[in-house]
Amino acid sequence: xxxxxxxxxxxxxxxxxxxxxxxxxxxxxxxxxxxxxxxxxxxxxxxxxxxxxxxxxxxxxxxxxxxxxxxxxxxxxxxxxxxxxxxxxxxxxxxxxxxxxxxxxxxxxxxxxxxxxxxxxxxxxxxxxxxxxxxxxxxxxxxxxxxxxxxxxxxxxxx
Amino acid sequence: xxxxxxxxxxxxxxxxxxxxxxxxxxxxxxxxxxxxxxxxxxxxxxxxxxxxxxxxxxxxxxxxxxxxxxxxxxxxxxxxxxxxxxxxxxxxxxxxxxxxxxxxxxxxxxxxxxxxxxxxxxxxxxxxxxxxxxxxxxxxxxxxxxxxxxxxxxxxxxxxxxxxxxxxxxxxxxxxxxxxxxxxxxxxxxxxxxxxxxxxxxxxxxxxxxxxxxxxxxxxxxxxxxxxxxxxxxxxxxxxxxxxxxxxxxxxxxxxxxxxxxxxxxxxxxxxxxxxxxxxxxxxxxxxxxxxxxxxxxxxxxxxxxxxxxxxxxxxxxxxxxxxxxxxxxxxxxxxxxxxxxxxxxxxxxxxxxxxxxxxxxxxxxxxxxxxxxxxxxxxxxxxxxxxxxxxxxxxxxxxxxxxxxxxxxxxxxxxxxxxxxxxxxxxxxxxxxxxxxxxxxxxxxxxxxxxxxxxxxxxxxxxxxxxxxxxxxxxxxxxxxxxxxxxxxxxxxxxxxx
Numbered sequence: 001x002x003x004x005x006x007x008x009x010x011x012x013x014x015x016x017x018x019x020x021x022x023x024x025x026x027x028x029x030x031x032x033x034x035x036x037x038x039x040x041x042x043x044x045x046x047x048x049x050x051x052x053x054x055x056x057x058x059x060x061x062x063x064x065x066x067x068x069x070x071x072x073x074x075x076x077x078x079x080x081x082x083x084x085x086x087x088x089x090x091x092x093x094x095x096x097x098x099x100x101x102x103x104x105x106x107x108x109x110x111x112x113x114x115x116x117x118x119x120x121x122x123x124x125x126x127x128x129x130x131x132x133x134x135x136x137x138x139x140x141x142x143x144x145x146x147x148x149x150x151x152x153x154x155x156x157x158x159x
Numbered sequence: 160x161x162x163x164x165x166x167x168x169x170x171x172x173x174x175x176x177x178x179x180x181x182x183x184x185x186x187x188x189x190x191x192x193x194x195x196x197x198x199x200x201x202x203x204x205x206x207x208x209x210x211x212x213x214x215x216x217x218x219x220x221x222x223x224x225x226x227x228x229x230x231x232x233x234x235x236x237x238x239x240x241x242x243x244x245x246x247x248x249x250x251x252x253x254x255x256x257x258x259x260x261x262x263x264x265x266x267x268x269x270x271x272x273x274x275x276x277x278x279x280x281x282x283x284x285x286x287x288x289x290x291x292x293x294x295x296x297x298x299x300x301x302x303x304x305x306x307x308x309x310x311x312x313x314x315x316x317x318x319x320x321x322x323x324x325x326x327x328x329x330x331x332x333x334x335x336x337x338x339x340x341x342x343x344x345x346x347x348x349x350x351x352x353x354x355x356x357x358x359x360x361x362x363x364x365x366x367x368x369x370x371x372x373x374x375x376x377x378x379x380x381x382x383x384x385x386x387x388x389x390x391x392x393x394x395x396x397x398x399x400x401x402x403x404x405x406x407x408x409x410x411x412x413x414x415x416x417x418x419x420x421x422x423x424x425x426x427x428x429x430x431x432x433x434x435x436x437x438x439x440x441x442x443x444x445x446x447x448x449x450x451x452x453x454x455x456x457x458x459x460x461x462x463x464x465x466x467x468x469x470x471x472x473x474x475x476x477x478x479x480x481x482x483x484x485x486x487x488x489x490x491x492x493x494x495x496x497x498x499x500x501x502x503x504x505x506x507x508x509x510x511x512x513x514x515x516x517x518x519x520x521x522x523x524x525x526x527x528x529x530x531x532x533x534x535x536x537x538x539x540x541x542x543x544x545x546x547x548x549x550x551x552x553x554x555x556x557x558x559x560x561x562x563x564x565x566x567x568x569x570x571x572x573x574x575x576x577x578x579x580x581x582x583x584x585x586x587x588x589x590x591x592x593x594x595x596x597x598x599x600x601x602x603x604x605x606x607x608x609x610x611x612x613x614x615x616x617x618x619x620x621x622x623x624x625x626x627x628x629x630x631x632x633x634x635x636x637x638x639x640x641x642x643x644x645x646x647x648x649x650x651x652x653x654x655x656x657x658x
Contacts, residue, residue, distance in 0.1 A: 023475070023486035039212060046222025049515060085482060092479060093556075097578070100556075101232070105224075108476040111485065115472040116212045124492045126471050128209045128330075128445045135326035136337050138295070143324040147339075150323045154286055154341060155349045156188075 005044040006056055013059040014040060014106070016077035020084045021110050028123050032114055039113035040106060058102040062091070163378075163391035168194035168357070169653045170645075171377060171396035173364050173411065176243020177631050178618035179402030180343030181283065181638040184351035189646035191653070193356040194394060195348070196377070198403075199240035200384060201360040204345065207334030211472045214333035218247050225406075227428060227520040227584065229508060234583040235428070235520070237404055241360050242344030244404070245631060248585065249331050249449045249467060250320040250340050252289040253628035254280050254636070256458070263623045267595045270604050271623075271637075279636040279643075286350065287321035287341040289632070296327030298447015300496045303438070304466045305452050307546030313456035313464075320448075321346070321631075329468045331449040361385035362392055365516065367399055367415035367614065374399040374613035397653045398645065400606075402618040402638070405587040409510045409620060410518035412591065417611060419601045422591055426508040427625045428522055429586035432535045433477060433499035435552040436543030443493045444468035457538065458627065461503035461531050464539050469497050477581075478552065479559055498543060500535035501586075503627040504528050510590050520587070529577045533570065540567035554581035586630050588619035606641035613652055617641055 006014060018036045044052055066072045066079065070087050079087060092103040114120060121127075140147070172183040175197040187193040200217060208214060215223045220239040227233040238244035257273055264272065283289075308315040321341040330336055338345055352358060364379040376395040381387045401408050409423040445468055454464040471492045475485055508522025524532065540551040544564040551567065552560045556579040561567055593616075594600030597609045600623070606615040617638040619630050626633050645652070 021481040021485075023482060023489065025483050025486040025490070027490060028486040043216070043222055043224075046216050047224055048221050048517060051224065088481070092481075104479075107481055111475040111481070112215075112472045113212055115470075115475045115489065116210055121471065124471060124489055125443075126445065126492060128470065131446050132209065132326075132328045132330065132336060135296075135328045139324055139326040139337060139339065143293075147323050150288055151338075151345075154288060154323075154346045156353045 004041050005052070006041050006059070010056045010059045011037065011041060012077050013063045016084065017059075017062065017088070017106055018110050020081070020088050021107050023111070023114060028120060030117065030119050032117055032120075035117070036110045036113045040109045043109050055105075058098070062102065163393045166194055166392065166394045167396070168192045168394065169397045170194075170400060171196065171394050171398070172400045172402060172617075173377065174243060174402035174404065174407075174618065175241045175348055175358065176238065176343060176402060176404065176618070177245050177634040178638040179243070179400065180245075180347035180351065181635045182400050182402065182617045182642040183356050184347040185639055185642035186646055187351045187354045187356040189649075191646065191649070193351065194396070195351065195356060195358045196362045196364055196379065196394070197241045197358065197360045198363050198382065199238070199243075199360065201241040201358070202246075202334065204334070204336060204338045207330065207336040209330050209333060209470065211333065211470055218334060227508065227522045227587075229521055229523040230578045231524070231580055231582060233428060233430060233522060235587065236583070236585050237406070241348060241358065242342045244585070245342035246334050246344050247332050248631060249629075250322055250342075251450065251453070251629035252284065252287070252319045252321050252632045255633045256627055258459070259624070259627050266623055268593065268604065268623050276636055276640070279639040280632065283632060283635040283639055287346050287635070288323050289319045289321055291317050291319055292322075292327070292448055292451050293324055296325050296448045297451045298327060298329065298444060298468065299440075299442045300444040300466050300468055301447055301451040303442065303496050303546045304498065304542060307542035308454045308456070308464070310545040311542055313454050313542070315452050315454045315456075317452050318450060325448055327446070327448045329445045329447060329449050332469065359392070364411060365414065367401070367411065367417075369611070372612060374611060398613045398615065400615040400617045400642075402616070404618055405590045405620040406510055406518045406520055408616055408618055409590040410512050410516070412608070413512045414516050417608060417614070419609065421599060422601050423510040424507070425589040425592055426510055426520060426522055426587060427504050427589040427622070428508070428584045429504060429588070429625065429630075430502045430524060430528065430532060430582045431499055431584050432502065432532050432539075432580070432582060433497065433554050434536050434539045434543065435474070436496040436498060436540070436546075436548035437491060437550040437552070438494050438496065438548055440547070441493050442496055444495065444497060445470065454542070460534070461505070461627070462500055462535050462538070463628065464498070464500040464535065464542060466496055466498040479556075496543060496548070498539045500539050502528055502531045502535060503625050505625075507589065524577050524582065529575075529580065532580055532582065533573055533575055537567055537570035537573075540570065555579055556581070586619070588622040588626065588630060589624065591616045591620035592623050593621040594623055605644040606637070615641060615645065
């Protein structure tokens, strides 16, 4: 069974991209790059077919595009971190739609993975599960009988 | 070669969302033998969680990565699961506005009047418990929106939603974990099954079968996530009701050889513009219902303003930031109000079918709707500033934030190219529009596809034009109307059973 959707080379590019995109400051500093990379790679299973084809091509274009767009003989994955950031910022703000969309897409998925992590959620004060438990309990304590009757009416069973 | 599984029914319903579930339930209650096919999986209330990376791949078509191609690309989300988009939507219930019905009547659809539709709305509203929110379920973000609108002197209306004492858990977009939201998953589908309707999830319908010019069933396959991946399915049916949504429905009809000059055309997508307001106070938008009010003050200009709380992962995805910028901003997640608005589109696009049978949607927002989208962002920003926002983040490439009410007012006249606006949509419609004119319309007044007896469309594809409001209740009411008409004319479609 195939372990990854992307080839090892494409995964290296993706990892370099994720290392560039990963949010980090004094309070948010979690080494989630590998998880983010695996998530983006795995998410290709849900892409429509044309995206499954275009996405790896886009990564290779990013990797070797430094020659043309950044005037560097180094490939993207081998650039030092500050240069990678400037290169990606250039793609994100490019007037060429496909360059912007590639960064937007990977950024979107990578950040979806990152900000879903429980440690990150705790660091930004997002305690949704606690709220859900409280709200559920409040609802049942206040309205249990009315809920039961209305559900029976809706589903066609007698109250 | 393995033999196909075969099923037989009188009414085959393709899709279990707003349109399909209502049609299935009404026909089953009228005594029809109904089979519902759904491409997505069957999840229950217990399966829903707040974890986007788990729920989006399960509940959303293409893992939420669907796109309507054009200038600009519009990101499109629809549900792919039993219950369809009703499982993932915010549950707003609006009857079709009278202005819209009048417009449709002027195009010849005289039967769809407020008076004639009233019994259908009432029925639907009873079976999904359309009601206002209990006051304790509103969150601070909703209060802020209402305060802001009132300070601007703009009328604001409490939403009615399909819910039984909504807890205000704000998990609508990943399925309701409390069972309060009355998606078709917990309302019409169990209602239909309680009177004998059958449901087969994880089936992709590949084509509709015809015999002697009449719909005679479908051919499909169980998806690879099913228990029998790849197993072929043939269903023999007296009638086929297609309710796959305004992208999948025309694609299925086209794949099946249905030809009409308007099929797949007139794609309307109700573009959605988002704005995020940053406040000093703790808003904690997840503590309270997804959306409790809308501002219809500018409805006649084609705009609706509202808020809609979303989890941090989705917020971060929407900002153009990464690295330290993203981290610094997201530290203020609890100080944010997530707002936006809907544009009633005046232009349209189309849906085509690719070689692999998948739909391709194409839509370029026109100049008038671009102006409206900019005004929506400007006016939402004004509401947020009026309520005390310190900053508003905008969906414009090259203009990502403003800091004052004055800037928000000047934004109304800004000249921003369409390709620089980030748009999304969750409401598409119109691609198999209904009407009395066989040349201009794909389906007749009761949803039957012209020239194809026994084939019906029961979803937003049948809308004659833009509906201007959240479409769910209109879809359900029309589907109720179509199904009840079909049930009253059973003898035209179903051979009497042998004694």
